[in-house]
Amino acid sequence: MTEMEMEVRPTKVGVISCSGEAEPEGTIARNAVRLVMEKYKPGLVVSLCLPLYLAGDGAERDFAKKVPVIAVDGCEKSCARLATEKYSGEVESWLDVRDLLAQWGVKDKLSRSHPGKLEEELTERVALEIAKLVDRLVEEGKVEVESR
Amino acid sequence: MDNKKVYIIPCSGIGKATASVGRDATYKVIEDKRPEIADTLCLSLLTMGDEETVERVRGNKVITIEGCAKDCARKNVEASGGSPDISHRVHDYLKKHRDLKPESVLDIGEEGRKLVKIIADDIADEIDELSNESGGCDCGGGM
Numbered sequence: 029m030t031e032m033e034m035e036v037r038p039t040k041v042g043v044i045s046c047s048g049e050a051e052p053e054g055t056i057a058r059n060a061v062r063l064v065m066e067k068y069k070p071g072l073v074v075s076l077c078l079p080l081y082l083a084g085d086g087a088e089r090d091f092a093k094k095v096p097v098i099a100v101d102g103c104e105k106s107c108a109r110l111a112t113e114k115y116s117g118e119v120e121s122w123l124d125v126r127d128l129l130a131q132w133g134v135k136d137k138l139s140r141s142h143p144g145k146l147e148e149e150l151t152e153r154v155a156l157e158i159a160k161l162v163d164r165l166v167e168e169g170k171v172e173v174e175s176r
Numbered sequence: 177m178d179n180k181k182v183y184i185i186p187c188s189g190i191g192k193a194t195a196s197v198g199r200d201a202t203y204k205v206i207e208d209k210r211p212e213i214a215d216t217l218c219l220s221l222l223t224m225g226d227e228e229t230v231e232r233v234r235g236n237k238v239i240t241i242e243g244c245a246k247d248c249a250r251k252n253v254e255a256s257g258g259s260p261d262i263s264h265r266v267h268d269y270l271k272k273h274r275d276l277k278p279e280s281v282l283d284i285g286e287e288g289r290k291l292v293k294i295i296a297d298d299i300a301d302e303i304d305e306l307s308n309e310s311g312g313c314d315c316g317g318g319m
Contacts, residue, residue, distance in 0.1 A: 047188025
């Protein structure tokens with residue numbers, strides 16, 4: 029294989045969250061993505077404001093073509109996954125926070141605007157689930173992790 | 177279709193603390209200041225063209241709040257056939273209140289919260305004006 033023919037693998041993972049302003053699970057989704065970016069996988073994860081698919085200059089639509097994307101949705105409407113598939117390309121994996129909370133047996137009323145101790149714990153747990161999906165992409169060789 | 181409301185739509189900015197300020201100002205208005213008449217919706221649903229959400233922005237007053245100059249909230253409302261009655265940029269408030277710089281996306285800090293209050297106060301007044309222009313709301317709540 030010549031150098032020109034060698035596959036160039038992406039060095040970042042894209043994680044896109046629904047905006048979810050109206051729902052507590054949307055707030056958990058957004059904050060969990062930030063936690064992954066800042067705390068669990070700094071330097072490895074990039075994100076994109078979902079509405080930029082429509083409002084941006086078009087470059088945003090290359091997002092899923094340039095990096096493998098994990099969609100994180102607050103609810104079953106799956107805006108992050110569906111918007112990425114509609115405007116950019118296939119997602120590698122997908123998380124539905126509402127479904128995840130149901131699996132964990134969470135029945136408490138959650139706040140979208142004033143995340144308390146419970147919401148913060150759940151945000152951490154969701155962030156760890158996203159981090160596992162990032163690790164899987166690395167293990168599968170879909171991302172080139174730069175040696176540090 | 178629900179009764180006439182004023183929808184406050186912040187951008188969904190995930191990368192800037194100013195977007196968090198816009199979201200928090202939205203919550204302050206719809207939950208504390210004008211809960212009877214103001215509400216929000218998920219901007220992503222507009223991006224996806226969700227029918228019910230599109231109807232809401234076309235049939236009600238809309239105020240957008242942007243975290244950056246890309247104006248995602250306004251542009252997504254316009255792409256859905258709506259037209260914001262008022263559009264704000266958090267940066268315009270920051271220019272007037274340079275000492276109130278929010279700290280980070282996840283924690284805007286005390287200064288950021290002061291900025292939230294200023295923006296929310298302005299929007300509450302605007303809601304009252306919009307409501308008076310349209311001859312009052314149908315929400316059944318007092319203003």
